[in-house]
Amino acid sequence: MTTTHAAPAAVSPRPGLAPSAARTLATAARVLRQLRHDPRSIALMLLVPCLMLFLLRYVFDGSPRTFDSIGASLLGIFPLITMFLVTSIATLRERTSGTLERLLAMPLGKGDLIAGYALAFGLIAIIQSLLATGLSLWALGLDIVGSPWLLLLVALLDALLGTALGLFVSAFAASEFQAVQFMPAVIFPQLLLCGLFTARANMQPVLEGISNVLPMSYAVDAMTEVLRHPDATGDFLRDVLVVAGCAVLVLALGAATLRRRTA
Amino acid sequence: MMNSSGAAVVARGLTVVRGDRTVLSGLDFTVWPGRITGLLGPSGCGKSTLMRALVGTQARVTGTLEVLGRPAGDASLRSRIGYVTQAPSVYDDLTVRQNLDYFASVLLPGRRRAEIRRQHITRVIEDVDLASHADALAGRLSGGQRSRVSLAVALLGTPELLVLDEPTVGLDPVLRRDLWNLFHRLADERGTTILVSSHVMDEAERCHRLLLMREGELLAEDTPDALRARTRSETVEQAFLHLVDQADAAARNSSRDAAADPDPFQENHR
Ligand SMILES: Nc1ncnc2c1ncn2[C@@H]1O[C@H](COP(=O)(O)OP(=O)(O)O)[C@@H](O)[C@H]1O
Numbered sequence: 001m002t003t004t005h006a007a008p009a010a011v012s013p014r015p016g017l018a019p020s021a022a023r024t025l026a027t028a029a030r031v032l033r034q035l036r037h038d039p040r041s042i043a044l045m046l047l048v049p050c051l052m053l054f055l056l057r058y059v060f061d062g063s064p065r066t067f068d069s070i071g072a073s074l075l076g077i078f079p080l081i082t083m084f085l086v087t088s089i090a091t092l093r094e095r096t097s098g099t100l101e102r103l104l105a106m107p108l109g110k111g112d113l114i115a116g117y118a119l120a121f122g123l124i125a126i127i128q129s130l131l132a133t134g135l136s137l138w139a140l141g142l143d144i145v146g147s148p149w150l151l152l153l154v155a156l157l158d159a160l161l162g163t164a165l166g167l168f169v170s171a172f173a174a175s176e177f178q179a180v181q182f183m184p185a186v187i188f189p190q191l192l193l194c195g196l197f198t199a200r201a202n203m204q205p206v207l208e209g210i211s212n213v214l215p216m217s218y219a220v221d222a223m224t225e226v227l228r229h230p231d232a233t234g235d236f237l238r239d240v241l242v243v244a245g246c247a248v249l250v251l252a253l254g255a256a257t258l259r260r261r262t263a
Numbered sequence: 264m265m266n267s268s269g270a271a272v273v274a275r276g277l278t279v280v281r282g283d284r285t286v287l288s289g290l291d292f293t294v295w296p297g298r299i300t301g302l303l304g305p306s307g308c309g310k311s312t313l314m315r316a317l318v319g320t321q322a323r324v325t326g327t328l329e330v331l332g333r334p335a336g337d338a339s340l341r342s343r344i345g346y347v348t349q350a351p352s353v354y355d356d357l358t359v360r361q362n363l364d365y366f367a368s369v370l371l372p373g374r375r376r377a378e379i380r381r382q383h384i385t386r387v388i389e390d391v392d393l394a395s396h397a398d399a400l401a402g403r404l405s406g407g408q409r410s411r412v413s414l415a416v417a418l419l420g421t422p423e424l425l426v427l428d429e430p431t432v433g434l435d436p437v438l439r440r441d442l443w444n445l446f447h448r449l450a451d452e453r454g455t456t457i458l459v460s461s462h463v464m465d466e467a468e469r470c471h472r473l474l475l476m477r478e479g480e481l482l483a484e485d486t487p488d489a490l491r492a493r494t495r496s497e498t499v500e501q502a503f504l505h506l507v508d509q510a511d512a513a514a515r516n517s518s519r520d521a522a523a524d525p526d527p528f529q530e531n532h533r
């Protein structure tokens with residue numbers, strides 16, 4: 001089996017980067033075009049987080065401090081969950097419809113395909129986060145000490161992590177039904193242990209140990225740092241790097257599950 | 264760029280294992296350039312597997328398989344082969360033109376080639392006669408129309424070799440005739456090499472050459488005329504049945520011989 005890099009003479013003489021970038025952009029544009037034919041999904045992706053935050057604000061009507069901390073955490077968790085679901089279903093469809101086999105028989109790099117997906121869903125995530133963050137800060141009175149831009153940065157990295165996890169998981173699902181079942185398996189444990197319900201330091205030590213190796217914990221920690229501190233702290237930097245590192249690692253694992261040759 | 268013998272595809276001892284079954288066992292065959300080669304055999308005999316091996320998407324392939332002068336699956340072949348999978352592989356939630364747009368920019372990327380892409384897209388839409396549906400969603404088309412979109416994608420970029428997995432199955436007679444005319448035009452005018460599979464034997468008459476398969480083995484490799492003459496049959500279908508009976512009789516004999524004289528090499532004779 002040969003890889004793109006082993007490509008000998010017959011390929012275009014110009015070096016790889018330009019056509020590869022063009023293919024990535026074309027893939028992102030195609031994914032967005034597919035979404036455009038499905039306005040209901042776009043509406044759900046963009047509005048459901050806003051609605052949840054709105055609800056939450058009035059659930060905690062009597063204790064605005066609680067809304068601050070849970071709201072900030074959720075701003076990091078929503079993009080992760082949404083992008084996880086969207087990506088796992090979208091790439092599963094790509095696998096089952098035969099378009100993946102066709103694409104991999106064409107001169108498309110696996111990296112181009114994955115980057116295209118990450119770019120398209122990253123864009124959706126930015127819009128989703130802008131809406132949710134804007135609503136929370138200016139309409140629902142979410143009170144953070146740090147910069148809203150840092151909040152947005154974390155949300156974006158979380159979305160990337162969600163995309164990466166979704167891509168990876170889709171390789172192990174044979175149907176859309178199974179893909180959806182991966183959400184409780186992959187997301188719920190992280191949700192329980194990420195410090196949303198109680199500080200991770202208060203958990204039973206074994207659980208705290210587990211929470212230390214789950215990426216969502218760092219996403220929520222980063223949000224909490226922005227909530228409490230005016231500037232980007234050292235802890236914030238560490239949390240952000242962990243989330244970004246996990247996203248890159250899982251993306252690489254996801255790329256490894258894309259096989260040109262299958263049984 | 265062909266192999267030194269001038270062949271477009273050369274297979275020697277081509278073997279493929281899927282799961283724990285040997286799906287193709289030691290096939291030897293040649294596909295000649297600029298010709299239409301029909302790959303015929305009953306459903307499940309391994310046609311799709313053979314095609315997947317050719318385009319480089321099949322795992323666990325052994326033996327030699329050379330395509331356009333390079334080992335099958337070589338990265339440089341990806342832009343030179345057009346491949347139509349058995350089930351139409353297009354995006355249902357994009358229009359015909361948007362599908363072609365995307366696959367064209369994978370094949371011919373870059374802003375500078377936008378005009379070339381546009382020409383290719385217009386040409387292939389006409390080739391498969393879908394101009395009136397160019398802006399319809401692929402998912403809203405009939406089965407036959409969708410498989411023509413899938414074919415149109417394979418025609419983008421003017422490939423030297425077309426690998427078509429049952430492209431005419433389920434189409435009405437008029438469409439089938441039109442597609443076969445298109446295949447002949449591609450072979451005659453553009454010199455395209457075409458390997459087309461079918462489990463319907465009457466399609467065989469339209470091919471220049473035939474590969475007849477059964478249960479992962481090659482029964483015959485010849486022109487339709489020569490096959491009919493050799494088996495003294497009226498049609499390729501009868502010729503196929505004749506060859507099947509012959510092969511079964513040979514297998515019965517060799518297993519009887521093998522029982523009497525357990526020579527391990529006996530079973531390899533054909
Ligand atoms: N993914 C798979 N795993 C294991 N066996 C398979 C797989 N796909 C097909 N097969 C088997 O390989 C054989 C040949 O299949 P295929 O190449 O699809 O035949 P055809 O295209 O001639 O109908 C069949 O017996 C089928 O059961």
Ligand SMILES: [Mg+2]
Pocket residue numbers: 307310311312349428
């Ligand atoms: Mg088949």
